Amino acid sequence: SQTIHQWPATLVQPVGSPLSLECTVEGTSNPNLYWYRQAAGRGLQLLFYSVGIGQISSEVPQNLSASRPQDRQFILSSKKLLLSDSGFYLCAWSRTSGETQYFGPGTRLLVL
Amino acid sequence: SQQGEEDPQALSIQEGENATMNCSYKTSINNLQWYRQNSGRGLVHLILIRSNEREKHSGRLRVTLDTSKKSSSLLITASRAADTASYFCATAFGDYKLSFGAGTTVTVRA
Structure with a gap:
């Protein structure tokens, strides 16, 4: 069966600090991957989506970036966090575009 | 921008009652999906209905789709305390993306 992991679960960071959130999927290959903020x-x-290694599409211009260094790994990054970056970040995957998405448990980010 | 909008924003019902929530959208869709989110958790997929389908059932869930009115409804029958959650509709259109509404928060009172 497929599982999706996100870490960390909770993060408190000062304004101006860097960010790296990781998402990994197990049990499937070549998934579509998504980063959302709530x-x-x-x-x-929807912040970013990826249909393959190294292929990233951005939905919203901001100080966040995403990378997909491996087939089942999706990373959300920032060089300098803003207060407005606080929120609940969710990673998801799907087998094909526009079909059912399976979500990770999320990361709650608080920027102080 | 969000394509789907749920109505009502919040719903409070007694255990055993039915809960109905609606979703309206603006443009043609490939399919419409409903998700549940318990507080502080990720979303869980409930049901997907395609544009050529009118009704779908899954356990105590019933989803309808009216493409002429660009609307969908989710009915939860015989609600339980465990059904307390936020429910989101998501529309699939174009490539790769789902557009989520703001959700309906359902509280089931014991």
Whole structure:
């Protein structure tokens, strides 16, 4: 069966510090991968998606970036965090585009 | 931008009652999906209905889709305390992406 992992679960970082959130998927190959951000009590905002190694599409211009160094690894990064980067970050994967997405447990980020 | 919008924003019902929530969208879709999110957790996929389908069932869940009205409904029958969660509709259109609404928060009272 397939599983998706995210870490860390919770992160408190000062403004201006770097960020690296990791997501890995097990039990499938060549998945589509997604990073979402969810503000408190809100819906999901798609940040990045990837259909293959090294292929990243950005949905929202901001100080975040994403990379896919391996088939089942997706990393969300920032060189300098802003207060507005606080939120709940969710990674997801799907077998094909536009079909069911399977979500990780999420990372709660608080930037102080 | 969000294509799907859920209604109502919040719903409080007694255990054993049915819960109905609606989703409206703006453009043609390939499919529409419903997800559940328990507080502080990731989303869990509930059901996917394709644009050529009108109704789908999964256990106590019933989903309808009316493409002429660009709307969908999710019915949870005989609700339980464990159904307390936020429910999101997501529309699939174009390539690769799902567009999520802001969700309906359901509280089931014992």
